[in-house]
Amino acid sequence: MACVAEPGQKLTRREMQAVREVVTGKTDREIAAVLCVSYETVRDYTRAALAKTGLKNRVQLAVGAVRLGYDL
Secondary structure (H helix, E strand, O other), X not given: OOOOOOOOOOOOHHHHHHHHHHHOOOOXXXXXXXXXXXXXXXXXXXXXXXXXXXXXXXHHHHHHHHHOOOOO
């Protein structure tokens, strides 16, 4: 999936669920098991979250989520 999201868009419910799991340090495969989806879908969720937040990697995404006080 090619993500064409603009920074500043709200994350979907599933993207937020994936971000919550990223914060705990889970891999895409572990997150996929928790969310009952394929790991490719999890990659899509995290890529979309990165695009929407303007961040560059999973570490920035996790730190950003904690700093911004997302309901984790």
